[in-house]
Amino acid sequence: MIIGLFVIGVGMLFLLDNLGWLDLDLRIHIFPTILIAAGILKVLQTRTQSGVVVGGGLIAAGSLFMLKEMGYLAIDWRNLWPVFMIAAGVAVVIKSNLNRSAPATNAPSLDKDADETxxxxxxxxxxxxxxxxxxxxxxxxxxxxxxxxxxxxxxxxxxxxxxxxxxxxxxxxxxxxxxxxxxxxxxxxxxxxxxxxxxxxxxxxxxxxxxxxxxxxxxxxxx
Structure with a gap:
């Protein structure tokens, strides 16, 4: 349903642009929208903490791209890529702490890679x-x-x-x-x-x- 609604929405935007009612810039709208939609799909699909972090990162990246290209966010990409590196490191630390603090249980957990089941x-x-x-x-x-x-x-x-x-x-x-x-x-x-x-x-x-x-x-x- 989400994919269908997304495709309908994108098609409507292209139709309005072709009719002259909108002025779309593919660089501003399409690529960031794909990242945001992909992040939403990941968050809805995942059953793990790491999956939520990945989906949230895609949503955040798409939002930053869109805000920067629209002129609402003035930031240099030289300063932005270290932020993504820091965020990736924080995600690794959080996942490590979750794995170490999880109580022992006989049931398999999706956040325990050591369990091959x-x-x-x-x-x-x-x-x-x-x-x-x-x-x-x-x-x-x-x-x-x-x-x-x-x-x-x-x-x-x-x-x-x-x-x-x-x-x-x-x-x-x-x-x-x-x-x-x-x-x-x-x-x-x-x-x-x-x-x-x-x-x-x-x-x-x-x-x-x-x-x-x-x-x-x-x-x-x-x-």
């Missing part, structure tokens, strides 16, 4: 590659922003269903699964693509459900 991977302008060998994979969350994630599950197993939430913005995600898993893609590509290259399993019972958004990027699931 649940994956929480984030790649921002970089790469993330991991192999998981747990026999009780439960899913998790993968985020790739201007970077790539490679998750190898070929030596893992599922007891029933597992849900993997994915989010790629100007990036790519590759998931390798065993040949006895059934893969269901329930995500939404936005100027991007979902691709499944798996062999149909002989028996149904182990099912990986992939959900999320791929914005100007790609997702590939294969054996």
């Amino acid at each position: 649940v994956i929480n991977a984030t790649a921002i302008m970089g790469g993330f590659k991991r192999r998981i060998t747990t026999q009780d994979f439960k899913g998790g969350e993968i985020t790739a922003i201007m970077g790539g994630c490679d998750l190898d599950l070929r030596q893992s197993s599922i007891n029933g269903d597992a849900v993997l939430n994915v989010y790629a913005l100007f990036g790519g995600i590759t998931v390798k699964v065993p040949i006895d898993w059934t893969v269901m893609l329930e995500g939404t590509p936005i100027m991007g693509g979902f691709e499944e290259k798996t062999v149909p399993p002989a028996a149904v019972g182990k099912r990986l459900i992939v959900r999320g958004y791929v914005i100007m990027g790609g997702l590939e699931v294969r054996n």
Whole structure:
């Protein structure tokens, strides 16, 4: 629903601009709006603290871009990039403190990367590659922003269903699964693509459900 309303809104703006009722500047409106919308989608999708931080960062970056280009914010980009670096460091510190202060529990947590039953991977302008060998994979969350994630599950197993939430913005995600898993893609590509290259399993019972958004990027699931 959110994606549909966003597309309708952008189409209406272009129509009003073509009719001469508005004077749009693509540099001012479109790119910052994409960042803000992508951040909102991330915040609504995520189930982790780190995901909220990533979504909030996208919203903040889009807002800063728009305010600067519209003339409401006078700031030099030489002074702005250290602020983003400081914010990234603060996010890492907060996530570390949350992981260390979390009480011990038998239930898996999305914010504990050490627990292989649940994956929480984030790649921002970089790469993330991991192999998981747990026999009780439960899913998790993968985020790739201007970077790539490679998750190898070929030596893992599922007891029933597992849900993997994915989010790629100007990036790519590759998931390798065993040949006895059934893969269901329930995500939404936005100027991007979902691709499944798996062999149909002989028996149904182990099912990986992939959900999320791929914005100007790609997702590939294969054996």
